[in-house]
Amino acid sequence: MAGLREKQKADREKRILKAAVTKFRAQGYRSVRIEDLAEAAEVSVGTVYNYYQTKGDILIATVAMEVEEVLASGSDIVAAPPQGVHNAICALIFSYYDHSLNYLSKEMWRSAMALSIDMPATPNGQRYSDLDRRLAVQVTELITVLQNRGDVRADLNPVALGQVIFNNLNQMFIEFVKVEATTLSVLRDAVARQMQPISELIATPNRP
């Protein structure tokens, strides 16, 4: 299995991906030409297409790496959410947001999200949608944890709630990456404000 051919394949794929991460961040996804990636990875244009179906496919591969990290950081929060419904929900959401720009620029996010909408049937689009789905599931898990802990009313459907909260945080993130000037702290404040009434409503009523 670790023949010469396999080793070379893995190496070429890695070189292409590394070139992509570097160049996409430095120059922006748009302005990087496949030829640039091929040159940096020391392969031909045709070879790039042996490893990735489209330019967008390469982008999704870089985004997927980041989202895996985001999911990992989120699972820490779900395992031990801070006290209070609002704090817990915001902690999870903020952990997503704070990780989101580690390796990716806003422009890369925009392009990736646009691709996932525009080409939903391609492996690209599906992979991105899967990541979104896993994020939504994680939010639902948090709600369930909070219900088990007695913080959130037990009579609420955690799936419906989780989806609504995820859809909101996702849409807010879209708005965030659409405006280059917006900072993470502005995003956090806006979402915290939106979640405030939701958190209060779903919290278990005080029984004095």
Added chain:
Amino acid sequence: MAGLREKQKADREKRILKAAVTKFRAQGYRSVRIEDLAEAAEVSVGTVYNYYQTKGDILIATVAMEVEEVLASGSDIVAAPPQGVHNAICALIFSYYDHSLNYLSKEMWRSAMALSIDMPATPNGQRYSDLDRRLAVQVTELITVLQNRGDVRADLNPVALGQVIFNNLNQMFIEFVKVEATTLSVLRDAVARQMQPISELIATPNRP
């Protein structure tokens, strides 16, 4: 003002737009070439670009017409929402959804939404974002109406609530257009299920 030149200009623009609506729906946005539109509108490729900045610009123009209708139908609902919080919210959302495919195909929506994310600074993207904003405002207006009527708790921030509900319905619409096979009734049911707990939570508590 209604000189020959103006008349011809208006006529050409209309011909291009008409060709776009027809061909985009028939063949899909992607597969229609600017040259096809130019031919159908009996102008040259260069002329198309005298009226619209990019291919995406033409798409947004067609989408904008549809969204204006959606907004108009929504304002009827806001003016006289049906009884009950859940009914009122769903009525508004469903009026959006039910109008959405009048002139546009799912593929057109996908492309338009992708454009709005990917090129937020262009006139295209901004115009689309403006339409989204107006829809969000309309949802907020509905919440306010329901508050004034005493159906929704007066202590809730209608803007935060309106944004969350809009973000959710918008994101659900994105998922809807991403999967060609999904029907409007499936979409409606899913959103109704999500809004159910929200509606109950924000409704004024019964005072027996």
Added chain:
DNA sequence: TTCAAAAAGTGAATACCCTCACTTTTAAAG
């Protein structure tokens, strides 16, 4: 070691969006 088949690499060719230097048409003044 040799050789045929399979796998992978290659880059010239293709397709399509968009631009721009040039031509044609319209407006309006003389």
Added chain:
DNA sequence: CTTTAAAAGTGAGGGTATTCACTTTTTGAA
């Protein structure tokens, strides 16, 4: 009616993602 400037139209050409017929490399059996 001429003339001239402004406005609009035109389509060949530039740029880049993607393809595919051909070449090179690797594998594994003889």
